[in-house]
Amino acid sequence: MRGRRxxxxxxxxxxxxxxxxxxxxxxxxxGESAVRMIRSGTPELGADVLLASIDFEPGxxxxxxxxxxxxxxxxxxVVATGNALEDSGLLIEGRGPEEAEVRMGCGLGGAEILQQAxxxxxxxxxxxxRPTTVPLIMASGPASQVGMCFGMxxxxxxxxxxxxxxxxxxxxxxxxIRDGYTDVAIAGGAEAMLNDGSVAAWQAxxxxxxxxxxxxxxxxxxxxLERTGLVLGEGACTLILESEERATARGAEFVAEIVGFGAxxxxxxxxxxxxxGQERAIRNALEDAELPADAVGYIxxxxxxxxxxxxxxIEAIKRAFGAAAQGVAVSSxxxxxxxxxxxxxxxxxxxxxxxxxERCLPPTAHLTAPDPACDLDCVAGVGRDAPELEVxxxxxxxxxxxxxxxxxxxx
Amino acid sequence: MTPYAFLAQVLREKYDVAQEAISLEATLDELGLDSxxxxxxxxxxxxEFGIEVPEERATFQTLAEAxxxxxxxxxxxxx
Numbered sequence: 001m002r003g004r005r006x007x008x009x010x011x012x013x014x015x016x017x018x019x020x021x022x023x024x025x026x027x028x029x030x031g032e033s034a035v036r037m038i039r040s041g042t043p044e045l046g047a048d049v050l051l052a053s054i055d056f057e058p059g060x061x062x063x064x065x066x067x068x069x070x071x072x073x074x075x076x077x078v079v080a081t082g083n084a085l086e087d088s089g090l091l092i093e094g095r096g097p098e099e100a101e102v103r104m105g106c107g108l109g110g111a112e113i114l115q116q117a118x119x120x121x122x123x124x125x126x127x128x129x130r131p132t133t134v135p136l137i138m139a140s141g142p143a144s145q146v147g148m149c150f151g152m153x154x155x156x157x158x159x160x161x162x163x164x165x166x167x168x169x170x171x172x173x174x175x176x177i178r179d180g181y182t183d184v185a186i187a188g189g190a191e192a193m194l195n196d197g198s199v200a201a202w203q204a205x206x207x208x209x210x211x212x213x214x215x216x217x218x219x220x221x222x223x224x225l226e227r228t229g230l231v232l233g234e235g236a237c238t239l240i241l242e243s244e245e246r247a248t249a250r251g252a253e254f255v256a257e258i259v260g261f262g263a264x265x266x267x268x269x270x271x272x273x274x275x276x277g278q279e280r281a282i283r284n285a286l287e288d289a290e291l292p293a294d295a296v297g298y299i300x301x302x303x304x305x306x307x308x309x310x311x312x313x314i315e316a317i318k319r320a321f322g323a324a325a326q327g328v329a330v331s332s333x334x335x336x337x338x339x340x341x342x343x344x345x346x347x348x349x350x351x352x353x354x355x356x357x358e359r360c361l362p363p364t365a366h367l368t369a370p371d372p373a374c375d376l377d378c379v380a381g382v383g384r385d386a387p388e389l390e391v392x393x394x395x396x397x398x399x400x401x402x403x404x405x406x407x408x409x410x411x
Numbered sequence: 412m413t414p415y416a417f418l419a420q421v422l423r424e425k426y427d428v429a430q431e432a433i434s435l436e437a438t439l440d441e442l443g444l445d446s447x448x449x450x451x452x453x454x455x456x457x458x459e460f461g462i463e464v465p466e467e468r469a470t471f472q473t474l475a476e477a478x479x480x481x482x483x484x485x486x487x488x489x490x
Contacts, residue, residue: 064427
C-alpha cells in the first residue's frame with residue numbers, strides 16, 4: 001500500500017551491549033555475547049540464572065525526584081528515547097518535538113514493583129503497599145513517561161503484545177506517518193522483568209536455556225543442534241520515525257527506511273508457534289511493502305533458541321519466500337543480547353536498520369552445529385559484509401500467537 | 412529527629428529540593444510536590460515515626476503545618 005515515505009532518523013539504546021549504536025553493532029557483528037550466569041533473588045530462594053542484564057544507571061537523563069515515579073522499564077525507555085532524540089538531532093533543550101506521537105511496546109510493565117508490593121503483602125503480612133505502586137506497575141508507564149519527560153504531546157500509546165510488542169508499536173507508528181496522521185513518531189519498547197519472581201515464572205514455562213559446555217555466554221544458540229532454550233534480557237530501544245517531507249526539510253540523516261508492516265494471529269495455541277501464522281505475517285509485510293521476496297537480502301529472525309520454535313520460523317520463511325528462501329541470509333541476534341520480550345522487536349529492528357546502513361549482516365553467535373531442520377543461510381559466528389544489501393525484514397512472533405514483521409530498506 | 416527535620420531531609424535527598432527553598436513557611440505546592448508526591452512523602456513520614464496520618468487530616472499546606480500534624484500524631488500515639 002503506497003503512502004508517504006517513512007524514514008528512520010535516530011536510534012536510541014539501553015541494551016545488554018550498552019548504549020552507543022556503533023559500539024553495539026560492532027560487538028554484535030563480532031559475535032560477542034552479553035549473556036552471563038547471574039545470581040538472582042534472595043539468599044534462601046534465589047538461583048543462578050542465565051541472563052542478559054544491564055548495569056543500568058539513568059545518569060543525567062532522569063533527575064532523582066522523577067525516578068521515584070518510574071519503574072525500571074520506564075527509566076530505561078526514557079534514557080533510550082533521550083539517546084534516540086539526540087541521535088536524530090531532535091533533542092532541543094531537553095525536549096522532543098511537541099507534536100510527536102509515542103508508541104511503545106511493553107510486556108509486563110513495572111514487574112519489580114509488583115513483586116515488591118506482593119512481598120509487602122505476603123512476606124511482611126502488611127497492607128502498607130507504597131502509594132506509587134499502581135502508576136509504576138502500569139505497562140503504559142514507559143510510553144507515558146517518555147511523553148512527559150520530553151514534552152511530546154501526541155498520542156502516547158502502549159502495545160502489549162508479548163514478544164511482538166515493540167514491533168507492533170513500530171508498525172503502527174509507521175502506518176500513522178505513512179497514512180498522514182502525523183509527521184513524527186517515537187516508537188520502541190522497554191522491558192525490565194529480571195526480578196526473581198518473574199524469572200522464576202519464566203523458568204516454570206520450561207523455555208529457558210541451560211548453561212552450555214562452552215560457557216554461560218554461549219548458552220543461547222538459535223538454529224544450533226545443541227540449543228536448549230531462550231535467555232531473558234532487559235533494556236529499551238527507541239526509534240525516531242519521520243515523514244520524508246519533515247526529515248528532508250530539516251536536513252536529517254537517514255539510518256534506513258521502513259517500507260512495510262505485516263501482522264497476523266495464529267488462532268492456534270498460547271505458546272506453541274504456527275508456521276501458517278508466521279508465514280502470513282511475512283507475506284502481509286512483503287505485500288504491504290510491495291516487494292517480492294527475492295528483493296530481501298536479510299532477515300533478523302525472531303528465533304529465541306528454543307528447540308520447538310526455531311524450525312517453525314525457518315519453515316515459515318521457506319513457505320513465504322518460496323525459491324527465494326535459498327538466497328536470503330537469516331540470523332538471530334538473540335544469541336547475543338537475549339530475549340528482551342517487549343523490547344525485543346525494537347532492538348532487533350534497530351539492529352536491522354544498522355545492518356542496512358553498514359551493509360553488514362549480523363551473525364547468529366554460537367552456531368557451530370546447524371540443525372538440519374534450520375537449513376537456511378543462518379550467518380554463523382561472525383558478521384558478514386553484504387555490499388548489495390537493500391532490503392531486510394525483522395520478525396517478532398509472540399506467545400499468544402501474535403506475529404509481526406517489519407520491512408526495512410536502505411535509505 | 413524532629414518531624415520538620417525529617418521532612419526537610421527527605422525533600423532534599425529524595426526529591427532534590429534545594430536546601431534554600433526549604434523553610435517552615437514553604438508550601439508543598441511551592442516546592443513542586445503534586446498530590447501523589449505528597450502521599451508518597453507521607454508514607455515515609457509514617458514509616459519513620461510509626462504513625463498513621465488519617466486521610467481527612469492531610470490538609471496541611473506548609474511544612475510547619477505538616478510538621479505540627481505529625482507532632483500531634485506522635486503525641487497521641489504516646490511513648
